Amino acid sequence: MSYGEAVLLGITALAAIFSTIATYMAIMERDLLKAVIFSAIQSTIYAFIYYMLMAPDIDLVYIPVAVGLYPAVIIALIKKTTREEKP
């Protein structure tokens, strides 16, 4: 493995850890709108990871669905119900 490959894989691994943190924050957040934003951050990092793992076909469908359409569905749902998660 060359030096450049190792650096790129390291960046991907760091991104993966950040995505897990974003997922944890999305689960623990009581304000559902913020939770959607954390989830969208996780999706953005996943899109980056797909690109680094040389899967551009998956990436092209993942970006619109997971960063655009899915948060839009959930935000529409939150607007029709309540914003706070009850304990």
Add this chain to the structure above:
Amino acid sequence: MRYWVGLCVLILTILAISFVVAANINVLVPSTNVRTLAEIYLKYTYYPWDKYFTAMSPEACTSIVWDFRGLDTVFETMVFYLAIIGAIALARGVPLKLPKEIKGDLGLSLIVKTVTKIVPVLIIAVAGSIALHGHLTPGGGFQGGATAAVAPVLILVVFSQFYLLRRGVNKNSMLLLRSIGLTGIGITAFAAVLIGLATGHYAFVLQNQPKPLAPDISLPAFVGGQLISGSLWFFNFFEFLAVAAGFTIVFLLITLPEKLAEAREEKRVAEGGEK
């Protein structure tokens, strides 16, 4: 406090698993050599020297999705449209029409609207290029359709639903577009068989290039010197129409103002309609 403890435990678990995998890299990580099946796919995805096995498309993913494993994709497409039909069935009886009582400007501020006037055009252009180049570069029908569906969602949020309804983007027109797409996928799947029936040759459903048992029938790989990879271009184009229209229907139904629908339902019942 509990929040941070949970986060630390999570990160430590990830690092521990990574360490175990990295320490046993020879056992746990599969070899990076290309396996036989992948070799065959990569070799025959664009291989004009053996016309019986190639898909005539330089894009390996599209040739696997719509040629080598075409039947899988047909069933996947069916699942997606069943989901769309489910969403439409949930909102049955809900009229998606332009109300007379709403007039004037709706939506967000002028700054947001001005920016949004430019962006959907770019989104549609990118989506079209993803879908129509799907047999040459990464992308394809579903990718292009999902990208195109972001444009109506953006307009829905920024300009309000009635902006789309006024311009004819409603449930029925999108259902028509979606049905055109699905019919196109069906016709493309049976194209080789129909040509075979007309010319009296043996052919397969979902056939693209000639096959050993059906050597006389094939869809054209080149049209006017341009590579269209036989059926792949048509599959991508029709899937693009169907996916974009399907997602648009779902978003039109999801963002329907409930108060308006309820008021209209009450009015209908008061006028003697069935509940």
